[in-house]
């Protein structure tokens with residue numbers, strides 16, 4: 001793997017190579033045109049020019065970090081410095097879709113994603129460059145906005161490989177053994193409308209309008225092949241993936257991401273995040289597994305807990321984020337004395353208590369309005385990347401005695417295999433269909 | 435009115451004067467402590483120091499625009515350059531609350547708002563500076579974040595003055611004649627969970643975490659006196675209030691805010707936005723009326739409309755935002771020729787077609803996940819400020835033949851009288867109780 005790691009590199013990539021599989025497929029183009037009373041061909045005429053970049057959305061790159069390369073050894077959006085905003089979407093394939101639909105969808109998505117991550121519109125004709133008699137290829141709300149650090153990360157859920165309708169795409173035999181719906185955990189209260197899905201897209205950006213634009217346009221391109229199942233907006237990241245990022249705070253008011261795996265820790269990434277050439281299945285080498293958990297936080301209850309008790313529950317102090325055993329935020333916690341409760345969150349989650357298991361966390365805060373009692377419907381949209389789903393499962397089981405459990409409810413759940421990054425001219429997941 | 439206009443001034447205010455009515459009221463402090471098993475007094479001890487600013491949330495002001503003064507002739511958040519993020523909340527007073535509750539609530543809210551808008555915590559002891567045996571005054575998730583241009587704007591709904599329980603606060607006689615629930619409009623499909631409310635708070639900031647922190651802490655302070663009724667997050671403003679701001683785009687992909695009233699147009703503000711000394715009632719002079727409309731946009735349907743038709747519906751072109759009668763974005767539209775359809779949105783909304791009526795728009799995009807058909811639950815959270823509710827009503831009636839109506843549904847509605855700004859040492863709405 002000598003290719004650049006997509007997203008991990010802080011350099012602004014050139015806008016040159018966005019020529020994935022030669023533009024949107026005919027299916028993708030038809031998807032855009034359906035219902036507009038316009039022949040697919042008319043849109044196609046515009047989109048056919050899409051190999052180039054000339055007419056794309058204006059780029060007003062503000063700094064070198066504002067655009068991440070889509071192509072690379074790993075997909076962008078995993079080790080990429082965590083952006084401020086998230087739009088996450090889960091999709092199900094349409095009932096009668098076939099293998100060609102799935103392949104063309106992944107090609108179209110990769111093509112559009114490679115363009116959008118460079119601040120370009122989904123196709124060369126975009127929002128206003130096509131024929132006036134056709135619905136525009138791009139919905140336009142990101143016109144004039146820079147790439148804003150957009151990364152688009154695709155994942156394949158267990159149901160993509162096989163579901164009650166069987167092996168629709170001829171890939172059942174390729175399902176990674178560990179890729180199955182997560183087991184039930186103590187206290188789970190899962191909403192099917194925030195759980196599971198054949199495919200997922202994680203769009204992260206420093207401007208929510210850019211992340212929303214990406215999900216909206218990718219949903220649109222999926223027309224007739226896959227359908228949005230659920231989606232989630234998040235803000236104010238609750239983790240960090242580089243030492244340069246200040247540790248953000250979650251809605252309990254605590255620093256979150258202190259002990260995370262960082263982008264430059266190649267060894268930890270190899271050990272805990274990337275599926276290796278030696279792991280099974282081979283097509284997933286260079287990829288990872290993504291777990292999403294929508295975790296409601298009972299913030300009004302939490303807010304009535306006294307400060308010392310809040311500190312004890314987490315195992316770190318609220319002000320600095322230092323372990324209660326002493327030192328500053330980055331001092332290693334000492335679990336041998338009595339300072340840190342054995343059932344504190346940090347004690348239970350720490351590698352020392354988990355046979356060395358680590359994960360890369362990449363969650364966001366969410367607020368979905370409020371319930372009828374006037375309580376904010378808020379929490380953590382937890383996202384973690386790991387080399388094997390077993391890492392998350394063992395950690396989450398260990399958290400069954402977490403003092404924090406009184407203040408949280410897991411209400412959504414999903415798991416996806418995240419293929420390695422696409423090479424220019426190819427698409428995300430190509431190895432699965434080779 | 436010689437005081438500075440809060441929020442309109444681009445200068446960073448000094449952090450000096452945040453000494454509203456001498457800190458949180460005893461009720462406010464009890465609200466914070468309730469359920470924590472801690473005497474209100476203990477928290478009070480911390481909060482009693484609140485006149486100073488020493489222990490406040492760290493300020494990392496990035497530029498001169500990052501903090502707006504809370505006190506001033508007008509409330510901040512009206513003409514203030516539109517920030518990127520919104521958390522809007524509507525509250526109902528608690529059933530058995532009395533006049534003192536309402537006054538103390540407004541005092542506590544003003545005090546906390548004046549601090550938070552300077553990047554400080556809600557009280558001097560804040561999130562981590564109080565006694566370890568008490569729940570912290572501040573929830574802490576904004577610790578270390580700058581003020582991020584936060585403005586907090588308070589409004590009084592019709593039900594505050596009088597409802598089925600009568601004149602609870604002795605202010606029924608002071609209700610502005612025009613302050614009543616908006617009439618039903620053609621096509622309204624209102625959700626009570628996104629409509630009305632005794633009080634409202636509009637929190638705008640350039641960081642959503644800061645806006646959410648403000649609403650969360652103000653809800654908490656309201657404990658026992660008022661309760662959150664509904665709330666809405668918004669992003670990617672759909673308007674602008676200064677010529678320096680680039681016109682943003684709404685979720686139809688069109689530039690929005692081109693013809694808005696701008697902060698430096700003193701004459702238009704006096705004519706169309708601020709309640710004058712001559713208007714009734716006198717206590718509202720220097721204030722305004724806020725209308726909120728949650729408008730769902732059927733974006734999947736819109737996205738299938740051909741470009742020329744989209745342009746015709748709006749009356750402007752999607753790329754530049756120029757009127758279809760020619761010129762550039764800022765050329766005045768010409769409605770005498772045939773270029774602009776008489777039922778286009780801009781034609782119907784333009785002052786020329788409305789006896790000169792204008793409003794100040796300050797809306798945001800919203801995305802609340804998706805529905806079961808896989809369509810994004812998205813739209814415009816429309817906010818407008820006007821000198822008289824009749825301005826909005828006549829405009830909205832005029833829009834009954836709007837070509838755009840096929841693609842939108844009004845699902846939420848509210849109206850509030852927005853008092854003038856507070857003077858240091860006093861609180862928002864004091865004139866109402868004088």
Ligand code: HEM
Nearest residue numbers: 254255256257258259260295346349350351380395396408
């Ligand atoms: C609302 C739910 C959660 C909250 C509020 C929360 C909060 C925190 C906080 C404040 C820390 C300490 C700072 C840091 O190192 O990041 C932390 C650490 C950690 N959390 Fe969570 N967490 C939540 C859920 C979870 C879940 C579901 C998992 C995995 C199953 C998890 C795994 C970890 C791990 C591995 C660490 C690092 C422990 C260490 O190495 O010291 N957390 N979390």
Ligand code: HEM
Nearest residue numbers: 688689690691692693694729780783784785814829830842
């Ligand atoms: C989803 C709903 C709406 C959308 C997408 C929308 C969009 C637009 C757009 C694109 C413009 C042209 C650019 C500009 O001058 O800002 C505009 C102008 C305007 N809109 Fe709306 N609007 C919506 C609802 C409303 C409502 C409910 C009202 C008031 C009742 C309103 C009042 C106005 C006014 C007064 C103008 C300026 C007209 C002029 O002076 O040229 N809009 N709107």
